[in-house]
Amino acid sequence: MPHNELRKDYLLDRWVVIAVERARRPTDFVKKEKTTVKADLCPLCPGNEHMTPPAILIYKEANGRIEKTKDEDGIRYSDWTVRCIPNLYPAFTPPTTKEKMGEKIFKRRNYALALGHHEVLVESPNHDEHPSEARISQLVHVINAYIDRLKWFSTKPYVRYVSIFRNHGYEAGASLSHAHGQIIATPMIPRLVKEELKASMKYWRQKGECVFCQIINEERQGPRVIAENSDYVAFAPYASVHPMEFWLMPKRHRSSMLLLTEAEIENFAKILKTCLSGLKILLNDPPYNYGFHMDIREKSTQHYHWHLEVYPKLAVWAGFEKNTGIYINTVQPEKAAESLREAIQNLKA
């Protein structure tokens, strides 16, 4: 019996067993039944804006241009293109005046107030305009809106990180099926980001280059590459924790999304749509989560490189994973990349 492989993440002290013997083909994961979220009345659809808190940011198209506005007290706009609203059940909430006046956020070593923000970005007036289906122009608005919120948050003294993520499908935690993403601003740098920042800083000090730039150079020529355009590479990471996991990385070194050019934003929308369409076709619209990784400081840093990580939700983390922090992945990343490349080829054909 051949041994399985243990692979370690590029940066994190995170090991994964890449199963050989119990290996499964990507198509073993094709969803047969769909768990759909009931939506007699979708609170995110146009016309139902009164079911949500007032929007903090609205993009409206007027004369072919985007105007930025927001809801006012008692007024809800319904002719929006994208719409960013506070989460009705926020995990993190903004400080009150008292806390702004200098009350400590971190009260004890192991206790703090969950200060910050928790917002929902409604990606389209069309209920089903998910990124795999979306018009590129619409996805560009979505990304621009994220960048606008990111800029706003990064000026707040109590915000240390901004997590931008998307839950797709009921099994991946989406409680509403309308196309939407979420933004959570936190008062600390989350552990996963801190570890990446630390490890990439160490690499940069030792080698004088960005470890992510190095990863991109290697992966784009290897068996795990999925798609590429002039600004981005999509690949299955060497030590993928999730079956069919893939990452999108900008070729040009940038620590955050704050300084992207218009062309770079459009190319990101394109490769995101391509990859998610491929995944959708291949596995019958599986649930997934994605999240952006970045250094949110406005001044660019040389050691960190923003990217997006996409985790299809095809397996259950059970006792072993939770007991050890070691993962078992039954799809080899090389096989995952091959299937996604083929699915994307079929899309184009």
Add this chain to the structure above:
Amino acid sequence: MPHNELRKDYLLDRWVVIAVERARRPTDFVKKEKTTVKADLCPLCPGNEHMTPPAILIYKEANGRIEKTKDEDGIRYSDWTVRCIPNLYPAFTPPTTKEKMGEKIFKRRNYALALGHHEVLVESPNHDEHPSEARISQLVHVINAYIDRLKWFSTKPYVRYVSIFRNHGYEAGASLSHAHGQIIATPMIPRLVKEELKASMKYWRQKGECVFCQIINEERQGPRVIAENSDYVAFAPYASVHPMEFWLMPKRHRSSMLLLTEAEIENFAKILKTCLSGLKILLNDPPYNYGFHMDIREKSTQHYHWHLEVYPKLAVWAGFEKNTGIYINTVQPEKAAESLREAIQNLKA
């Protein structure tokens, strides 16, 4: 709106948002429908031993005593009390002669062979004798069998850790519904264990005492205690990541299960059954994972303290958790403990 709380684990750099506003009562999680695993023919039931590899360890009752034996080539015993077999789809596999002769396990910084063992412990000949229902005498056999395997593994030069865990219910990753646990021996100390060992060593060096002994002293007198007997305390940890999470800790300082007395084993069986019965009654037999944490070195260490962590599977980890490593728990640990205490009282009444 009151702020949610951010709480940090006793030892790990792991933060959890304890939701106040979106807080849910424990009974909100009562399972309505059961996902059952089909078992026309259960490979773990007596009489079907030929469907599994030969047992490595068998307990048989004879004249009121336990005899230890194992299956031989071509012979499968069917009159067993507990039965430990190699997993048919092992994540980790034993070294071949070549590797035993000194071939390196860790071939590169980020690559190794998944050498080790992966076993299934069949907890009872009775399909449904799960710990919440089990005879105490049967649970004692289960724990003794774990300790036997642990002793065996701890002599192997290529084994650095042994993860003993249990998946209960389909949603928690149990692919067979027959009462069983699993044992995985790994060639490295897993990340989660390494971090606990490191943090508890640091505490011990600073304060000259075991941090877990300290935790037990505090928790057994506080609002998060669930149950107690002469040797163990059960409590909901301060920074529970999972709704309704609880831990079982031995009062006497011991770094592993290897040196437990008979009385301690029996008392562990009793508190385990009590707590899992309470959970079952309260939430209609929810899925859960549990895992033992220990220092597997035979010589007792002063800074580490073995324990069991039980994670009911009631929530989905979505984009935010996976993007940041920060968790959101919608049940306050104090509320979880209160409900479990009440459920256990009702059991006794």
